[in-house]
Amino acid sequence: MIVTRRLQEDEFKACFAEPMTNVTAAAEAAVDIWPYVEALDLDEIGLPYLNDVHYVYRDAQNRFDQVLIGTGRFNALLVIVVDLGRRTVFGHFLLDLNKEYGVSGGHLRSV
Numbered sequence: 001m002i003v004t005r006r007l008q009e010d011e012f013k014a015c016f017a018e019p020m021t022n023v024t025a026a027a028e029a030a031v032d033i034w035p036y037v038e039a040l041d042l043d044e045i046g047l048p049y050l051n052d053v054h055y056v057y058r059d060a061q062n063r064f065d066q067v068l069i070g071t072g073r074f075n076a077l078l079v080i081v082v083d084l085g086r087r088t089v090f091g092h093f094l095l096d097l098n099k100e101y102g103v104s105g106g107h108l109r110s111v
Helices: 009-013 034-039 097-101
Strands: 050-058 064-071 076-083 088-096
Touching (some): 009 088, 034 076, 088 097
Antiparallel strands (some): 050 064, 064 076, 076 088
């Protein structure tokens, strides 16, 4: 059984070290995230469904990859945080762009 861990906002923000680098095109998966993703309860998270990986960002200290997965909710991304040193999934966070950046309908396309 895969144990999932919903990160609190402060835990998620601790996984950032500026500048974050978009490594989508070059990143090699440190771990297969899909068994973790499949173990998530989407109803509990508040998501109708998931799409594909949109981006992968790496922090400046090469500690974490943040895998951004599109969702069925407007302007919301499911972020899977991968601990590169341990080669494990650290946890997940629902990034609501409307809340985080004050974005409202029409400014960003559905992700």
